[in-house]
Amino acid sequence: MNEFDNVVERRGTLSTKWSKYQDPDVLPFWVADMDFQAPEFIRDALRKRLDHGIFGYSETPQALIDAVILWLADEFDWSVSPEWLVWLPGVVPGLNLACRAVGAPGDCVMINVPVYYPFLAVPGNGGRTAIEVPLTLENGRWVMDFPAMTAALRNRTRLFMLCNPQNPTGRIYERGELVALAKFCERHDLMICSDEIHCDLRLDARPHIPIASLSADIAARTITLMAPTKTYNTPGLACGFAVIPDAALRRRFCDARAGLLPGIGLLAYTAALAAYEDPSDWLDRLRAYLRGNRDVLEACVAELPGVSMTHVEGTYLGWIDIRELKLDNAMRHFEAHGLGLSDGTQFRGPGFVRFNFGCPRATLDEGLRRFRRAVLAAGSAR
Numbered sequence: 001m002n003e004f005d006n007v008v009e010r011r012g013t014l015s016t017k018w019s020k021y022q023d024p025d026v027l028p029f030w031v032a033d034m035d036f037q038a039p040e041f042i043r044d045a046l047r048k049r050l051d052h053g054i055f056g057y058s059e060t061p062q063a064l065i066d067a068v069i070l071w072l073a074d075e076f077d078w079s080v081s082p083e084w085l086v087w088l089p090g091v092v093p094g095l096n097l098a099c100r101a102v103g104a105p106g107d108c109v110m111i112n113v114p115v116y117y118p119f120l121a122v123p124g125n126g127g128r129t130a131i132e133v134p135l136t137l138e139n140g141r142w143v144m145d146f147p148a149m150t151a152a153l154r155n156r157t158r159l160f161m162l163c164n165p166q167n168p169t170g171r172i173y174e175r176g177e178l179v180a181l182a183k184f185c186e187r188h189d190l191m192i193c194s195d196e197i198h199c200d201l202r203l204d205a206r207p208h209i210p211i212a213s214l215s216a217d218i219a220a221r222t223i224t225l226m227a228p229t230k231t232y233n234t235p236g237l238a239c240g241f242a243v244i245p246d247a248a249l250r251r252r253f254c255d256a257r258a259g260l261l262p263g264i265g266l267l268a269y270t271a272a273l274a275a276y277e278d279p280s281d282w283l284d285r286l287r288a289y290l291r292g293n294r295d296v297l298e299a300c301v302a303e304l305p306g307v308s309m310t311h312v313e314g315t316y317l318g319w320i321d322i323r324e325l326k327l328d329n330a331m332r333h334f335e336a337h338g339l340g341l342s343d344g345t346q347f348r349g350p351g352f353v354r355f356n357f358g359c360p361r362a363t364l365d366e367g368l369r370r371f372r373r374a375v376l377a378a379g380s381a382r
C-alpha cells in the first residue's frame with residue numbers, strides 16, 4: 001500500500017481543518033494542510049527530543065543553517081550566505097515584517113489577486129495602502145498583467161508582494177515572467193517580498209526559480225520567505241526563514257521584529273532540521289502522489305458542466321471557477337453536499353472555490369463524488 005493512502009483520523013485532534021465543521025458529514029478540503037503524516041524521520045527526531053524531556057529556549061542549530069544552504073543550492077541553484085538568513089516562527093509574520101521594513105506608513109504596496117488572503121491584510125497592518133491588481137487568464141494560464149500593474153502604480157508605491165508558487169491559482173512563474181517582473185520592479189524602484197513557501201511542491205517538470213536568484217541587483221531588493229512546513233506537512237510546528245542579502249534591509253527587517261515575535265520552538269527547529277536533512281525520497285513520492293491527485297481532480301472538473309479550472313503546476317490547491325453555476329451562497333451549497341471548501345471571495349476571487357487535494361486518494365474520491373453531485377444539483381436547479 002502507498003503510505004499516502006493511509007487515512008488517519010484527525011477529528012478530535014485539535015486540527016483547525018477538521019474542527020471547522022460541526023457536522024461530521026462535511027469533509028474538509030479547505031485550509032492548506034495535508035491529511036498525511038509527516039515522514040518517519042521527522043517523527044523519530046521529535047521522539048528523541050521528547051525523550052530528552054527538557055523544553056527550554058532554543059538556539060538555531062548550525063546544522064539547520066548548513067542544511068538550508070545546501071537545499072537552496074541543490075534545489076534551486078541558488079547560492080545563499082548564512083548571514084542572509086533570518087529565522088521566523090512562520091511565514092505570515094515574515095510578510096508583515098517585510099512590509100514594515102520597506103518605506104514608511106502611508107506608502108503603497110502592490111499585490112496581484114487572487115492571493116492567499118493574509119497578504120491582503122499586510123499593508124493595512126503596517127499603515128500602508130494595498131494596490132490590488134488582478135491576474136488575468138491568458139491561454140488557460142493565470143498571468144501577471146503588466147499594463148494594468150503599470151497603470152495602477154501610485155506615487156508612493158514601494159513594495160511588490162509576490163506569491164510564487166501562487167496560492168490559490170497553482171501557477172509557478174517561468175523565468176521570462178520573473179524577469180519581466182524584476183524589470184518592472186527595477187524600473188519603478190519597488191522592493192520585492194516573495195513568499196515561496198510552496199517552492200518544493202512542484203508537480204510537473206517545471207522548475208521553481210526564486211526571483212532573488214535572477215541577479216545580484218534583484219537579490220538586493222528582495223526578501224524571500226520559505227519554510228519546510230508545507231512541504232513536510234508540519235505547519236503546526238511553525239518555523240520558516242527569510243533570505244535577505246542586503247544588510248541594511250535585513251537590519252530593518254530584524255528591527256521590525258524586535259520584541260514582537262516569539263523565538264522558534266525547540267520542536268519546530270527539530271522538525272525543520274530533520275526535514276532539510278531528509279535522507280530519503282519521501283518528497284519525490286509525495287510529489288508523485290499529489291500529481292496523481294491533481295490529475296484526478298482536473299479530470300473530474302473537466303467533465304462537469306458549469307465549472308472549470310486551470311492546470312495546477314505547484315501546491316496542492318485547485319482554483320475552480322464556479323461562476324456559471326450562479327449559486328447565491330456557494331459555501332452553503334457545497335456544505336449541504338458534505339464539502340468544506342475555501343471561498344474564493346476571501347482571496348479576492350468571487351465565484352471561485354479553492355480545493356485542497358492534499359489527502360489520501362480515498363478521501364479525494366469521496367470529496368469528488370460529493371463535488372459532482374453538488375455541481376449537477378446546482379445545474380439542474382437553474
Ligand SMILES: Cc1ncc(COP(=O)(O)O)c(C=O)c1O
Nearest residue numbers: 032090091092116167195197240
Ligand atoms: C502562500 C502562503 N504563505 C504562507 C502560508 C502560511 O505560512 P505560516 O503558517 O508559516 O505562517 C501559507 C499557508 O497556507 C501560504 O499558502
